[in-house]
Amino acid sequence: MKTYATYNIKGGVGKTTAAVNLAYLSAADGCRTLLWDLDPQGAASFLFRVKPRVKGGGKALIRGTKALDDAIKGTDFENLDLLPADFTYRNMDLLLADSRPARKLAQLLRPLAAEYDNVFLDCPPSISLVSENVMHAADVLLVPLIPTTLSVRTLDQLTEFVAGFHGRRPEVRAFFSMVDRRKRLHQDITQKLLVERSGVTATAIPALSLIERMSVERAPVTAFAPRSQAARAFRSLWTEITSPAKSPPELAPADAS
Numbered sequence: 001m002k003t004y005a006t007y008n009i010k011g012g013v014g015k016t017t018a019a020v021n022l023a024y025l026s027a028a029d030g031c032r033t034l035l036w037d038l039d040p041q042g043a044a045s046f047l048f049r050v051k052p053r054v055k056g057g058g059k060a061l062i063r064g065t066k067a068l069d070d071a072i073k074g075t076d077f078e079n080l081d082l083l084p085a086d087f088t089y090r091n092m093d094l095l096l097a098d099s100r101p102a103r104k105l106a107q108l109l110r111p112l113a114a115e116y117d118n119v120f121l122d123c124p125p126s127i128s129l130v131s132e133n134v135m136h137a138a139d140v141l142l143v144p145l146i147p148t149t150l151s152v153r154t155l156d157q158l159t160e161f162v163a164g165f166h167g168r169r170p171e172v173r174a175f176f177s178m179v180d181r182r183k184r185l186h187q188d189i190t191q192k193l194l195v196e197r198s199g200v201t202a203t204a205i206p207a208l209s210l211i212e213r214m215s216v217e218r219a220p221v222t223a224f225a226p227r228s229q230a231a232r233a234f235r236s237l238w239t240e241i242t243s244p245a246k247s248p249p250e251l252a253p254a255d256a257s
């Protein structure tokens with residue numbers, strides 16, 4: 001079982017959009033896939049037409065009185081299940097604080113290894129005990145970045161934070177999201193980061209109104225418009241993410257003279 005988490009401290013950068021489309025593509029590839037909507041706002045649950053409710057709430061899941069298995073719902077798509085959001089997830093930090101706080105989610109997910117090939121965690125925008133748990137549970141952190149100078153700082157801070165982990169560290173794969181090719185700044189930043197940082201994908205997700213339509217169609221764009229530019233971009237991203245990361249090209253040494 002491989003665990004992918006879409007994460008960024010910032011809100012509205014494309015975490016849910018990526019989680020929903022990549023989970024769909026994973027399932028379409030024939031992999032048994034689970035998406036856990038960890039955001040109390042329940043956007044991923046909404047997009048998959050699943051009621052954002054877990055009986056007993058987050059408390060029952062974290063305390064183990066309800067097995068994750070019993071809360072999992074099917075979606076309209078083959079091989080794709082959803083663990084819905086619940087409004088009580090807003091208190092998840094308090095619930096996690098009880099015992100082995102940073103590794104609770106990883107522990108809860110472990111029994112699912114026999115049932116799923118790929119698990120996606122869609123995180124709320126924050127840096128909290130929930131996000132720390134997600135980082136410990138994930139094999140790969142997928143970080144959507146809107147091309148601004150600040151987003152580069154966000155990526156560096158996250159990479160540094162993860163590097164400080166003892167034991168297993170997730171691989172950090174960043175990708176540009178909502179890119180407007182007509183904007184010079186977007187072009188400059190995407191090119192610069194691709195060269196200077198490792199783990200940045202060559203695929204960028206363009207800003208497209210068809211992607212916004214997902215909330216009207218209530219389905220992944222990769223499902224309702226599979227031949228669109230948007231779907232092609234997510235497919236290319238998925239292909240890249242499932243291939244090994246390339247190191248950045250060696251930078252020329254500074255002139256010593």
Ligand SMILES: Nc1ncnc2c1ncn2[C@@H]1O[C@H](COP(=O)(O)OP(=O)(O)OP(=O)(O)O)[C@@H](O)[C@H]1O
Nearest residue numbers: 011012013014015016017125178206207208211212
């Ligand atoms: N590539 C894109 N082009 C155009 N619109 C996009 C794109 N990606 C996401 N959006 C739109 O931007 C909004 C925010 O996207 P999304 O919900 O995926 O972000 P998020 O990071 O999960 O937000 P939150 O932090 O609130 O969970 C949504 O309305 C979505 O439809």
Ligand SMILES: [Mg+2]
Nearest residue numbers: 015016039043
């Ligand atoms: Mg979201």
